[in-house]
Amino acid sequence: MNTQVWSDFIQQNWLIIVIALIVLFVVLNLVKTMVKWVLVIIIVVAVLVYSGVSLDKIKNVVNDVTTETVDTVKTEATNVMMKEAKEAKYTSDAAGNFTITSPNLEMKGQKGNDKVEVSLRGVSLGQWKINDTVKSFISEAKNNSNVSPGK
The missing domain is CATH 3.30.457 (Copper Amine Oxidase; Chain A, domain 1)
Structure with a gap:
């Protein structure tokens, strides 16, 4: 993936990323069950979807790495x-x-x-x-x- 895209995304959405990290920190510290990991996955997926990373892009990257x-x-x-x-x-x-x-x-x-x-x-x-x-x-x-x- 292009580092410039990630850099731009972080600069434009730093507040959302900080909020997501705080929520992750709270979830990891307060929730002690399997639900904790489900919530972590949901938050990470939400941030990835919000960033514009689609499953097609992820699939293309995986295919490129596999081919190489x-x-x-x-x-x-x-x-x-x-x-x-x-x-x-x-x-x-x-x-x-x-x-x-x-x-x-x-x-x-x-x-x-x-x-x-x-x-x-x-x-x-x-x-x-x-x-x-x-x-x-x-x-x-x-x-x-x-x-x-x-x-």
Whole structure:
């Protein structure tokens, strides 16, 4: 969120914020039950709604953060894939399923599919399309495990 927007909001609505903080302080000190937390949440939501922060804006911020986080983790996984390619081990079964493991990465797929399931340090990163980086990782893992590329 833009700090300038918050700064302007605080300058324009400082009195309401002070009143809300006083009410919160009184509620926290006088009310000793679960109702206290309901009142606190209502007051905070009221101040946020009054400030013009909508649920759509909050949703957009959460989506942006999620997208950035996923992209960062995928980039890290790709870097790990390139660094650990020489340590990767390829195993396959008769059905065409294969698993590639390295110290921090695990990849599962099936021969003929254009997607693989990728996990980084035990955390699933979902299905990835097989791109050049993934292809070279698979090829290097096959070479490390002495598996012919046709299998």
